[in-house]
Amino acid sequence: MIGYASKLLAVFAAIISLHSNAKPVFFTYTSEISNVYGLEGITSNEDTITVQVVADNGGSSLVSQTWSELDILSVRLVAGKYKASFEDSWFTSRYSDGIAFETDDMSDLVSVNWHGTWRSDTSTDNFGTGILLSNNVEVRASNGSSVLGSGPGFDTISAWSDPVLDYSVVPEPTSMFLVSLGLVSLCCFRRK
Numbered sequence: 001m002i003g004y005a006s007k008l009l010a011v012f013a014a015i016i017s018l019h020s021n022a023k024p025v026f027f028t029y030t031s032e033i034s035n036v037y038g039l040e041g042i043t044s045n046e047d048t049i050t051v052q053v054v055a056d057n058g059g060s061s062l063v064s065q066t067w068s069e070l071d072i073l074s075v076r077l078v079a080g081k082y083k084a085s086f087e088d089s090w091f092t093s094r095y096s097d098g099i100a101f102e103t104d105d106m107s108d109l110v111s112v113n114w115h116g117t118w119r120s121d122t123s124t125d126n127f128g129t130g131i132l133l134s135n136n137v138e139v140r141a142s143n144g145s146s147v148l149g150s151g152p153g154f155d156t157i158s159a160w161s162d163p164v165l166d167y168s169v170v171p172e173p174t175s176m177f178l179v180s181l182g183l184v185s186l187c188c189f190r191r192k
Contacts, residue, residue, distance in 0.1 A: 021060040024073060024166040027053040027101055027109070029159050031137050031151030033079060038145025042126065043080030049137060049149045052076045053114060054166075055101065062107035062163055068098045075117060077139060079147050084131050084139060089120035093155065101163065109163060112155050 029051040036043055054074045055067040075086040092100050096113030104110045115135040117123060123131040128142040137149030152159050 022056055022058045023060045024054050024056040025062065025065075025067065025101075026164045026166060027055065027112075027114075028161045028164075029053075029137075029154060030161070031149035031159060033147055034150030035148040036145075037147075038143065039080075039082055039141065039147055043082045043147055047080035049077065049079045049139075049147065049151075051133070051137075051154075053100075060165070062103050062165060064105050065103050066099050067101045068092075069100050069114070070098065072100060072114070075133070077133060079139065082126055082139075082141070082147065084125040084133070084141070085123065086117045086120070086131070086133065087122040089118040089123065091115055091118060103163060107162070109157055109160055112157050112160055114154055116154060 029049075031049045033043060033045050033047050033049055036045060052075070053072060054076075055071045056073055057065060057067045057071045059065055069090050069092045072090050075090065077084040077086075090100075091114075092098055093113040093115055096111075099111065100114040101109065102111035116133040117131070119130050119132045119140075121129050123129060125131050125141050130142045132138075132140040134140075135153045135155065137151060137153060139147045141147070
């Protein structure tokens with residue numbers, strides 16, 4: 001009975017430790033600003049729009065991965081001094097089956113179907129809440145003004161830099177404890 005419990009505990013600890021190795025991924029889009037309406041002095045046509053999407057599909061690799069719209073954790077936008085933050089309400093192309101980003105066996109981005117965000121009360125900017133970010137790189141600020149990017153839409157792979165894993169994520173103490181417990185259980189099992 002003790003041997004069975006040790007095996008079960010070791011398997012459980014291994015499963016938990018695999019999940020704790022998941023790392024968020026950063027996808028970054030960059031474009032030039034072509035038009036500014038009502039945000040003069042905060043941003044201008046000389047500025048760059050940068051959109052960073054943070055997603056976590058539970059994996060710890062960029063090799064042959066997909067991230068669905070449900071894996072997206074947050075979106076941040078910077079255009080000059082204008083900043084916007086989106087915590088939910090993103091959407092993908094209706095033809096994508098919900099897949100927002102996809103990489104190949106070389107970790108290169110091969111598909112982008114993320115198309116922006118819906119207007120949401122959890123989205124905030126310099127002026128308040130309720131911002132919209134559309135696929136043609138148009139930001140509609142909460143004060144009614146807007147910024148329009150001159151670059152291609154979000155579904156254009158060349159406008160995105162290579163995805164980057166977030167290595168700053170450190171396993172929680174409980175995960176480390178479970179890994180240690182699993183290793184001790186395996187050692188005990190091997191001795192019997």
